[in-house]
Amino acid sequence: MSVSVDIQIASECQGIPPTEQFSQWAAAAVYGHKTIAELSIRVIDETESAALNFAYRQKQGPTNVLSFPAELPEAVELPLLGDLAICAPVVLREAAEQNKSLEAHWAHMVIHGTLHLLGFDHINDKDAEIMESLETKILMELDYPNPYQPSESL
Template sequence: MIIDVRMENVSGCEHIPDESAIHQWVTATLSGHKKPMELNIRIIDEDESATLNHQYRKKNNPTNVLSFPANLPESLMLPLLGDLAICAQVIEREAIEQNKPLYAHWAHIVIHGSLHLIGFDHEDDAEAEKMELLETKILASLNFPPPYE
């Protein structure tokens, strides 16, 4: 699995996990799915997150993670899974507001975004419950607390 992690304009965020931790979380999430895979993860600031969120979701605020599945024709046979755009400032703020350990919240958001890349969603209650249970299971396998308590 190839995971390219890039940081863009995130000065002032001192608690961004290192690339090996992010790789571990993505690998735990995607194990058992088609291989080989490539995905790009950009750690971005609130301005870029707000711009992307407006452009792709018509929402006027930054968000913790945006997932962009590759959706390539199968005939291309490329291993690209997609891209994640993760906003460091939003994750830090949410962890404080929700009284969660920052590192655990980072893991949760990386896992959450990675699940979106393979088709999971939370548009209705049944989908949300299925996705939340899987997130909780993956986080527990990595010794993190349940994210929804």
């Protein structure tokens, strides 16, 4: 399996993991779905996240992760999955509010976003159950806790 991840750090926020971890988490999400994949991850601040969230989802304010699946014509056979935009300050704040380790929450955001690029979604309850199960399985295989169970204080 070959997963190529282009990582852009456009945030001065503290607590951003090393780029190697982003690649590891994305590869774990892709495993079993594609043999070759390419994606980009851009780590951003709240201003950029809010602008993207409004432009593409018509929602106010920043959000933790936005997924932009590649929309290639059927005749074009490239391994490009798409792009993720992850808001560092939101991830930092959510980890603290939810009593999660920062590393585990970053892993969850990368895996969650990558699964969206692979076509998974959580629009309805059935799809949400499938996606959350897969996220939990991948995270636990990487020795992170279930992100959907309440955490004990760190």
